Amino acid sequence: MTVRELKEALGLTVFCAGNEDAEVTGGYCGDLLSWVMGRAEEGNVWLTIMSNQNVAAVAVMTDISCIVLTEGVKPDDALLSRCETEEINLLGTGLSTYQAAAELAKALAE
Amino acid sequence: MADIVFEYQVDGSDYHRAGEASRSTKSNLKKLGFPSDIIRRVGICMYEGEINMVIHADGGVAKVVIGLDDITIILKDKGPGIPNIDLAMQEGWSTADAQANDLxxxxxxxxxxxxxxxxxxxxxxxxxxxxxxxxxxxxx
Structure with a gap:
């Protein structure tokens, strides 16, 4: 499944579009950045409520496929602008992190 | 062949901008054609180190030396030092302040x-x- 297909399957909001053809390899939920650095795998969807620009740096370092801000969280201006510069997929949903993860797992299993 | 060396000043005053040196290193390694798993490991090592220098030591100097068989990252700061390395190496042990935690x-x-x-x-x-x-x- 690609980021584009995931976006359509879950009806995600697009804050910033990067490479939407990137392959989704699974997911990781977390708000503590070093846990994400240590545990998220290449191509994962990262579900988080963190919305500052350090999130973009972590996304770049871990080579995840996209960030999904859950719980209706909006990115701050610095994160948005950083994602635009780095061409990072930054998406959003009103679902809780748990619900979004469950939906992601369902979409990946189909 | 001589080693390729990149050197960066890490600004300790801005938590938000931390990671510039790591990002630049990652992009340089990509241009040099290193495999993605190597680049990812260097990026994680360097970003974590850079963040540590910003949180604990008011910045420092980051140097990346690309040799024939390996990549060496040297992070040097003039911060307070680490009184107990064993404790610092334990997962979950941190002395970071509230501002760092909020981010x-x-x-x-x-x-x-x-x-x-x-x-x-x-x-x-x-x-x-x-x-x-x-x-x-x-x-x-």
């Missing part, structure tokens, strides 16, 4: 992540004088 840092996973993503790691620290962390990632 998602301070989980106590930085040094363990650096250790795991490098092939060799050495911490040279003197309390009150500073810390130098050296990490080596083999490329062959």
């Amino acid at each position: 998602g840092f301070g989980a106590g996973m930085g040094l363990p992540n650096m250790k795991r993503c490098s092939d060799e790691m050495n911490i040279d620290t003197v309390v009150g004088e500073g810390t130098t962390v050296t990490m080596k990632i083999k490329t062959k």
Whole structure:
């Protein structure tokens, strides 16, 4: 499944579009950045409520496929602008992190 | 062939902008054609180290040496030093402040992540004088 297909399957909001053809390899939920650095795998969807620009740096370092801000969280201006510069997929949903993860797992299993 | 060296000043005053040196290193390694898993490990080691320098030591100097068989990252700061390295290496141990915590840092996973993503790691620290962390990632 690609980021584009995931976006359509879950009806995600697009804050910033990067490479939407990137392959989704699974997911990781977390708000503590070093846990994400240590545990998220290449191509994962990262579900988080963190919305500052350090999130973009972590996304770049871990080579995840996209960030999904859950719980209706909006990115701050610095994160948005950083994602635009780095061409990072930054998406959003009103679902809780748990619900979004469950939906992601369902979409990946189909 | 001579080693390729990149050197960066890490600004300790801005938590938000931390990671510039790591990002630049990652992009340089991509241009040099290193495999993505090597680049990812170097990026994680360096970003965690850079964040540590910003949170704990008011910045410092980051140097990346690309040799024939490995990439060495040397992070040097004039911060407070690490009184107990064993404790600092424990997952979950952190002395980061509230500002760092609000931004998602301070989980106590930085040094363990650096250790795991490098092939060799050495911490040279003197309390009150500073810390130098050296990490080596083999490329062959």
